[in-house]
Amino acid sequence: MKITVTVFSLTIMIIAVAVIVVLTGNYSETSQDKLRVAFFPSIGHAVPIVGLENGIFQEEIGEQIKIETKIFDSGPQVIESIFAGSIDIAYVGPGPVINGFLKSDGMDIKILSGAASGGASFIIQPNSGLDSFENFDGKRIASPQISNSQDVSLRHYLASNGLKPVEKGGTVFVLNISNPDIYTLFAKGDIDGAWVPEPWATMLVEELGGVRLFNEEKLWPDEQFASVLLISRTNYLENNPEIIRNWIKSHEETVSWINSNPDKSKTIFSNFLKKYMGKSLPTKIIDESFSN
Numbered sequence: 001m002k003i004t005v006t007v008f009s010l011t012i013m014i015i016a017v018a019v020i021v022v023l024t025g026n027y028s029e030t031s032q033d034k035l036r037v038a039f040f041p042s043i044g045h046a047v048p049i050v051g052l053e054n055g056i057f058q059e060e061i062g063e064q065i066k067i068e069t070k071i072f073d074s075g076p077q078v079i080e081s082i083f084a085g086s087i088d089i090a091y092v093g094p095g096p097v098i099n100g101f102l103k104s105d106g107m108d109i110k111i112l113s114g115a116a117s118g119g120a121s122f123i124i125q126p127n128s129g130l131d132s133f134e135n136f137d138g139k140r141i142a143s144p145q146i147s148n149s150q151d152v153s154l155r156h157y158l159a160s161n162g163l164k165p166v167e168k169g170g171t172v173f174v175l176n177i178s179n180p181d182i183y184t185l186f187a188k189g190d191i192d193g194a195w196v197p198e199p200w201a202t203m204l205v206e207e208l209g210g211v212r213l214f215n216e217e218k219l220w221p222d223e224q225f226a227s228v229l230l231i232s233r234t235n236y237l238e239n240n241p242e243i244i245r246n247w248i249k250s251h252e253e254t255v256s257w258i259n260s261n262p263d264k265s266k267t268i269f270s271n272f273l274k275k276y277m278g279k280s281l282p283t284k285i286i287d288e289s290f291s292n
Helices: 043-053 056-061 075-084 094-103 149-160 179-188 200-208 234-239 241-260 262-277 283-291
Strands: 002-007 010-015 034-039 066-071 089-092 109-117 120-124 140-143 173-176 193-197 211-215 226-233
Touching: 034 043, 043 056, 043 066, 043 089, 043 109, 043 226, 043 241, 043 262, 043 283, 056 066, 056 241, 075 089, 075 094, 094 109, 094 149, 094 226, 109 234, 109 241, 120 149, 120 200, 140 149, 140 179, 149 173, 149 193, 179 193, 179 200, 193 200, 200 211, 200 283, 226 234, 226 241, 234 241, 241 262, 262 283
Parallel strands: 034 066, 034 089, 140 173, 140 193
Antiparallel strands: 002 010, 010 109, 089 226, 109 226, 120 193, 120 211
């Protein structure tokens, strides 16, 4: 069963939990007293940000479990941390999850739920000519990191339209760099376009004069796709089923809270960015980011 609720036109999706836990099994490890959670400082990760900041997760998990947060900028880094056993659950895009699932033969990663749909856009320089495929030759287009969800989408978009990146014998330069560096290079005019998540996409438009060629969901059937998933390290899931159940419950509660409290949710997200990045974003950018 899939339950979808709308949050400022950003769809937060709770997908039927794909967790199989043997309740009567004997485990080789005892239940831990901490939970290490990874997520990104982006709009698509509003569920963990809002739920952690307003205490929903801690209340449901219980004070006896210490929640440790780890903030990442790219999905492949998250998956490597899952493999290394340094994080227990994570919010991450589907591209890295699929790669990690295949790399581990499905043994190390379990998908618990969907978390968001949408929240990424293709932003171009106004004079780049990237609104026409005949102008892609020699252009420089950025995505956050190789094999992350935006990078996978960008490369699929190119392939679907008969184009290839330079390293595959084509003529389009695909640059994999962090979101802050994408912002800097876009401001300098050193890149022609970028496939990025919110709020970076809106920042490129509102602050740097970029053009939103399209929101990524426009490319998907019914304009719906899971852009963020909640996953767990398999060993942690098997040894701590009650903690995982409580987290999923509070995950759903947070979705409902966001839907019922849009203005408060935006404020919480803005305050989080100020705490994490040292500055908050203008209200207009926050509003536009949530709508995309």
